[in-house]
Amino acid sequence: MLFNTWPFLLFLLVVLPVLFALGKTRLWPLWMIVASYCFYGWWNPYYLGLVLYTTTLVFLVVALMERCPEERQKADVLARLTRLRFDDGVAKAAFVASAAAVLGLAAVALAGPATLRPTMVALGVIALLMAVGALFSSRGIWLAVGIVNTLAPLLFFKYARFTVENLNAVLSGFHVPVKLAEPSTLMPFGFAYLLPIGISFFTFQSLSYIIDVYLGKAERERSFLRFANFVCFFPILMSGPIERAGHLLPQFRQFPAVRLQNFTDGASLFLAGLFKKLVLANYLALYVDRVYESPQSFGAPALMLATIAFAWQLYFDFGGYTDMARGVAKIMGFDLVLNFNHPYLATGIGDFWRRWHISFSRWILDYIFMPLQMQWREWRAFGTAAALVVTFLVSGIWHGAAWTFVIWGALHGVGLALTFELERSAFYRKRVPKAVKQVCVFAFVCFTWIFFRANSLPDALLIVRRIFTAAWDGPQIPGLMLAAVALVWLYHVLCESKLRGVLQTRFVRVGLAVLMMLGLFLCSSGGGTFIYFQF
Amino acid sequence: MGTESPTSKPAAAPEAEVPFSSNEVRLDVRQWFLTLVVVTLVMLLTPPLWERIERFHTGPDYRIPYSLSKDYWLYARHLRQVCDPNRVIVLGDSVIWGEYVLPDGTLSHFLNREAGEPNRFINAGVNGLFPLALEGLIEHYGRSLRHQRVILHWNALWVTSPKTDLSVDEEESFNHSRLVPQFSPRIPCYKADANERLSALVERQVSFVAWVSHLQNAYFGQKGILNWTMESDGGNPPRCPNVWRNPLAQITLTVPSAARDDAKRGPKSPRHKPWFAGGAGKTRFDWVALDSSLQWRAFQRLVGILRDRGNDVMVVLGPFNEHLMAEESLRTYRKLRDEISAWLSRNQIPHLAPELLPSVLYADASHPLTEGYELLAKRICAMGDFQKWLRRQ
Numbered sequence: 001m002l003f004n005t006w007p008f009l010l011f012l013l014v015v016l017p018v019l020f021a022l023g024k025t026r027l028w029p030l031w032m033i034v035a036s037y038c039f040y041g042w043w044n045p046y047y048l049g050l051v052l053y054t055t056t057l058v059f060l061v062v063a064l065m066e067r068c069p070e071e072r073q074k075a076d077v078l079a080r081l082t083r084l085r086f087d088d089g090v091a092k093a094a095f096v097a098s099a100a101a102v103l104g105l106a107a108v109a110l111a112g113p114a115t116l117r118p119t120m121v122a123l124g125v126i127a128l129l130m131a132v133g134a135l136f137s138s139r140g141i142w143l144a145v146g147i148v149n150t151l152a153p154l155l156f157f158k159y160a161r162f163t164v165e166n167l168n169a170v171l172s173g174f175h176v177p178v179k180l181a182e183p184s185t186l187m188p189f190g191f192a193y194l195l196p197i198g199i200s201f202f203t204f205q206s207l208s209y210i211i212d213v214y215l216g217k218a219e220r221e222r223s224f225l226r227f228a229n230f231v232c233f234f235p236i237l238m239s240g241p242i243e244r245a246g247h248l249l250p251q252f253r254q255f256p257a258v259r260l261q262n263f264t265d266g267a268s269l270f271l272a273g274l275f276k277k278l279v280l281a282n283y284l285a286l287y288v289d290r291v292y293e294s295p296q297s298f299g300a301p302a303l304m305l306a307t308i309a310f311a312w313q314l315y316f317d318f319g320g321y322t323d324m325a326r327g328v329a330k331i332m333g334f335d336l337v338l339n340f341n342h343p344y345l346a347t348g349i350g351d352f353w354r355r356w357h358i359s360f361s362r363w364i365l366d367y368i369f370m371p372l373q374m375q376w377r378e379w380r381a382f383g384t385a386a387a388l389v390v391t392f393l394v395s396g397i398w399h400g401a402a403w404t405f406v407i408w409g410a411l412h413g414v415g416l417a418l419t420f421e422l423e424r425s426a427f428y429r430k431r432v433p434k435a436v437k438q439v440c441v442f443a444f445v446c447f448t449w450i451f452f453r454a455n456s457l458p459d460a461l462l463i464v465r466r467i468f469t470a471a472w473d474g475p476q477i478p479g480l481m482l483a484a485v486a487l488v489w490l491y492h493v494l495c496e497s498k499l500r501g502v503l504q505t506r507f508v509r510v511g512l513a514v515l516m517m518l519g520l521f522l523c524s525s526g527g528g529t530f531i532y533f534q535f
Numbered sequence: 536m537g538t539e540s541p542t543s544k545p546a547a548a549p550e551a552e553v554p555f556s557s558n559e560v561r562l563d564v565r566q567w568f569l570t571l572v573v574v575t576l577v578m579l580l581t582p583p584l585w586e587r588i589e590r591f592h593t594g595p596d597y598r599i600p601y602s603l604s605k606d607y608w609l610y611a612r613h614l615r616q617v618c619d620p621n622r623v624i625v626l627g628d629s630v631i632w633g634e635y636v637l638p639d640g641t642l643s644h645f646l647n648r649e650a651g652e653p654n655r656f657i658n659a660g661v662n663g664l665f666p667l668a669l670e671g672l673i674e675h676y677g678r679s680l681r682h683q684r685v686i687l688h689w690n691a692l693w694v695t696s697p698k699t700d701l702s703v704d705e706e707e708s709f710n711h712s713r714l715v716p717q718f719s720p721r722i723p724c725y726k727a728d729a730n731e732r733l734s735a736l737v738e739r740q741v742s743f744v745a746w747v748s749h750l751q752n753a754y755f756g757q758k759g760i761l762n763w764t765m766e767s768d769g770g771n772p773p774r775c776p777n778v779w780r781n782p783l784a785q786i787t788l789t790v791p792s793a794a795r796d797d798a799k800r801g802p803k804s805p806r807h808k809p810w811f812a813g814g815a816g817k818t819r820f821d822w823v824a825l826d827s828s829l830q831w832r833a834f835q836r837l838v839g840i841l842r843d844r845g846n847d848v849m850v851v852l853g854p855f856n857e858h859l860m861a862e863e864s865l866r867t868y869r870k871l872r873d874e875i876s877a878w879l880s881r882n883q884i885p886h887l888a889p890e891l892l893p894s895v896l897y898a899d900a901s902h903p904l905t906e907g908y909e910l911l912a913k914r915i916c917a918m919g920d921f922q923k924w925l926r927r928q
Contacts, residue, residue: 006733260564268561283761290765290773297772323556341557478764478778495559503559512560513570518577522747523761 001042003270003324004277011039012328019332023255029225032252036234040198047196050153055231058206059224061133061146062213064094066220068139080135091137098131118186126152139214146210154203156183157195162401198238200398202231204363209245211367218245226252233334235325239318241339241359248334256333266331268513273323275516278524280484281316284309287477292453295463301475303467307446309477310453312485315343318357342492344445347437348423349415352445364391364398385417392416399452404460408451415444578743585746586612590789593617595653596638600793604662605711606752608745609790611676617657618679623925624659627688628669631660633908635898637801638793640905645912656686663710665693666833667701667722671714674840675739682845684925687838689875691855691868692901693830695820700830701725702823713738722829754785802905809895809904810859817861818900825874838884849924850879850886851915855901858894885924889914 001008015035022028041048067088079085086092102124109120126149133145160183171178184193209230212218221227229252236243291298291306298306322339329336339358346352353361369391376383389410396409422428428437447464454460494503502508555561562570591609593616603609618624625631625643633641643658650656664672673680697703701715707724715722717732727735738744755763760782767773798804825831841848852872857865872888879886889911896907903911915921 002730005730006737007729010733264563264567265555265561267567269556272556272558272560279761286762286765290767294772326556338554338557341554476773476775476778478775480761480764480782491558495557500559506566509560509562510566510569510573513562513566514573514577516560517570517574521578521743522750523759 001039003321003328004274007042011035016331020258023258028255029223029229029252032229032234033225033232036229036232036237039234040232040237043197044194046191047194050196050199051202051232051237053153054150054202054206055224055228057149058146058210058231059221059227060094061142061149062210062220064091064133064137065139065142065146065210065214067091068137068142070139072138072140075136075138077135086137088137091134095131095134098127098134101127102131115190116188119188122152122156122186143210143214147207150203150206150210153196154199157193157199159397159401160186161193201240201242202237204242204360204398205236205240205244206231208242208363208367209249212245218249221245221249233329235329235332235334236336239321239325240357241322241325241337242363243336243359247337251334258331258333262330262333266327266329269323269327269330271327271513271516273320273325273327275520276316276320276323279516279519280488281313281320282524283481283484284313284316287481288313288453292455292459292463295454295459295466298466298470299473299475300467300470301472302477303463303470305475305477307450307453307463307467309481309485311344311442311446311449312488314449314452315340342496344442344489345438345492345496346441346445347434348428348441349412349419349444350423352441353412353416360395360398364395368394381421384420388416388420389413403457404451404454407457407460408448411448411451415448578741582608582742582746588788591616592790592792595647596641596644596658598632598638598641598643598658598793599661600791601662601797602757602793603752603791605713605757606749607672607676607714608742608749609753610659610661610672611679611745614659614677615679617659618681618683620682620684621655623656623684623686624680625656625686625688626669626673627660628664628690629660629662630690630901630903631658631688632662632664633658633660633800634662634902635800635804635807636905636908637797640801640908642903642908642912645909646916649912649916660688661711664714665690665699665701665709665711666830666837667716668711668714670833670837670840671716671739672711673837675714676745678844680841680844680846683847685841685846685848686851687841687848688851689834689853690901691853691871694823694825694828694871695900697821697823698724700823700828702827702829716833720829720832750786753790754787755782807898807904810856810897810899811894815859818859818864819861820864820868822864822867822871825871825878831875835878838882842884847924847927848884849921850884852876852886852888853901854889854891854911856894856897856899857891858897859900885920887915887918887921889918 001011015031019028019031019035022031037048037051040051067090076085080092080095084092084096086095105120105124105127109117109124112120129145129149133142164180164183168179171180187193209218209221209227213220221230226249230243230245230249233243233248288306288310291302292310295303319340326336326339337359341355341358343352343356346355369387372387372390373384376387379386390413392409392413393406394409395412396405396407399405399408450463451457451460454463491503494500591612593613597613599606599610599613614624623646625646631642638644638658641658641660643656646656647653661669661672693699698707701707701709701722701724704723706726709725712725712727713735715725717727717735738748751757751759751763756766758766763785764777764780764782765775766777767775799806801807823830838848838850852875855868855872857868860868876886876888892903892907892910896904896910898904898907
């Protein structure tokens with residue numbers, strides 16, 4: 001279900017009154033889960049199984065992790081394996097259940113229908129890892145098992161095809177007569193091999209919970225209902241923001257105090273998000289799609305302007321989604337983190353990542369960059385640079401299984417590594433004019449967006465080449481589109497200037513709200529899905 | 536992030552921790568109220584004001600131009616403008632609208648000529664309609680059609696096969712999908728998603744939305760205003776002639792009228808020829824039984840809507856082109872026609888079944904050529920029942 005559709009409005013008109021009616025009872029978390037599952041299942045009810053799998057797995061793994069001693073103790077693994085001699089009854093039960101599951105799944109794989117074999121093997125491996133976790137019963141092992149098993153569906157649905165295609169290409173290059181099976185042939189019951197919407201988001205959110213509990217940064221959630229709400233909270237289920245357990249979970253502990261301001265603030269956020277998506281993002285998409293579908297037909301100005309237009313399209317699309325998500329959550333009394341903060345006014349690449357997809361940037365900073373930097377701290381600046389490159393390579397791969405995303409991530413990683421020290425220098429901070437820094441960063445970010453948006457790597461390279469070599473003919477961009485982007489940019493500049501107060505006046509706020517509402521009726525072009533759903 | 540016990544944590548994060556947004560559109564209750572009042576006033580007042588400002592010339596023989604067939608707001612306005620107790624509104628699909636003929640070659644034109652009054656019979660047909668859509672059009676956009684004499688045309692084409700009846704299960708794309716029943720009764724071949732169906736319902740209820748659609752149809756080539764700025768000439772590389780044009784300048788405040796010399800219609804057009812001229816032979820139809828036909832049921836409901844609104848309805852059956860039917864199909868057709876006639880009689884609905892036209896006067900299965908309409912009008916006017924109905928108070 002999309003926020004920008006009528007069914008969502010009806011959904012909300014049912015969910016909200018029932019939620020507020022149940023606010024004083026213990027049933028409201030259950031109602032939230034029902035609502036969230038309906039919201040997700042509207043797209044594909046079968047893939048609800050993945051949400052349920054992730055929720056149950058992470059909840060169990062963290063519960064089992066908590067039973068392990070803080071300090072590493074030597075365990076008699078042989079005695080546990082041969083005589084089921086466990087110190088902890090729960091670990092023993094987990095081991096027996098997992099081992100039984102492995103045997104059962106292996107039996108079905110061997111004796112059952114051939115179409116189920118790959119699924120049974122995959123589930124068998126997951127159960128085997130759980131058995132290994134129970135056998136060794138250490139926090140570190142449970143962390144590893146939790147991470148691997150949580151990532152497994154994401155890796156299969158998002159990266160299997162990319163990996164198989166590339167491996168097959170390599171094998172064929174070396175004339176090895178082996179061809180790996182296409183992942184779609186591994187799906188059970190003839191299900192289509194589709195990327196489950198939002199899988200990256202709920203997987204990363206769940207991973208942060210496991211890691212935070214392991215590191216002692218978050219408490220284990222003892223209520224399954226509350227934890228299930230944390231994983232599947234419908235405003236953030238599809239495209240984030242990626243919340244942390246420490247911020248969102250406590251909000252589910254009791255029914256939030258909903259005031260009138262929740263409605264006015266939530267509606268304000270939702271209106272801005274809807275306008276960004278339906279009017280601005282969809283309008284820019286018309287131009288971007290036309291140019292990027294056949295880059296060979298367009299000259300340098302069109303390719304440059306389409307890239308700039310894409311930068312804004314992506315911001316309006318994803319930023320609009322986030323505003324709507326935060327607005328809906330706000331109406332229900334929940335606060336979600338800010339995800340975008342005028343990213344195209346950034347004065348450095350690091351600054352850009354503090355303003356763009358903030359929840360994701362913080363995630364990769366905390367869970368990938370920091371551990372790597374700690375690991376490589378002896379290499380000093382080189383270690384930091386290497387950690388940045390690796391972190392952003394992962395970020396690129398997270399966005400999509402294609403070489404264009406890998407290059408996009410690598411460019412940001414290298415860009416950050418090269419400018420990391422420069423951005424901290426007094427010269428850069430005090431001497432270089434702010435506007436120059438903003439223009440340079442925007443130009444760099446736009447350059448990287450070419451790889452993010454292009455349909456293929458050859459297309460991306462063609463666009464880069466043509467920007468520098470093709471003729472300077474008319475870009476065929478509508479003046480109205482340029483004016484819309486210029487006005488939004490001016491609004492952002494004003495937001496960060498001393499004149500911000502002007503935008504806070506009643507007249508400007510009401511005027512903008514009226515214009516946005518009428519703009520939605522007059523200019524919105526259809527619905528359309530959100531770009532970040534594919535990630 | 537701390538490690539406090541669950542109970543020691545606050546129920547919600549303090550507001551100061553989470554900034555509201557990166558923009559400043561944060562309205563309080565009063566501001567929301569003001570915003571909603573302004574937007575509601577604009578939405579309520581714009582369509583009626585626009586109707587006063589925009590020029591809309593509807594003289595004798597006026598019919599909604601082909602390019603504005605989906606401008607339902609204009610259709611409603613047309614009906615409001617022409618409804619008069621002394622006039623007769625002629626309702627129907629492209630047979631009434633005149634698919635192969637010019638405005639002065641339609642049934643309403645020749646009826647006017649027979650009556651000796653230039654504007655007594657009003658062409659309220661729309662190209663591309665069918666009973667399921669006509670029902671929606673009249674129910675939602677024909678509210679001004681009250682206490683009026685109405686001629687309603689029944690075209691048997693819509694029951695010639697399950698496909699034209701829209702009762703097949705396979706997805707079909709058809710005209711005027713926003714007019715058909717969106718949820719009930721169910722149309723099996725209509726597979727639009729819930730959002731599309733709900734937005735069609737909203738458009739019917741909110742006049743402002745239909746008015747926006749009118750702007751798009753009348754001034755922006757059936758496109759959204761933003762899409763219009765990106766309209767391409769189809770070349771390679773595509774050129775967009777509208778990129779620097781001012782969209783507001785397109786709004787000329789005059790409803791576009793149909794081109795006078797429509798090359799696709801009228802006696803001079805290559806399409807204006809008898810049905811057999813292209814070598815077409817006899818056809819077998821897979822007739823749909825009336826008791827299971829979606830289109831016939833919609834027609835029945837439509838008659839009910841019109842009569843409930845105090846209209847005096849006269850149904851004209853066909854005349855469908857029997858010349859192109861294979862013998863077997865013809866028998867079934869006549870049986871269906873008799874069933875329809877019996878239903879109309881049972882419900883005391885005046886109806887006429889004009890005599891079959893000569894084969895040479897049909898352009899296809901249901902549309903007459905200009906001379907066909909002329910003859911049909913003469914025959915209708917010569918029928919005693921019709922004259923009696925016309926004179927009835």
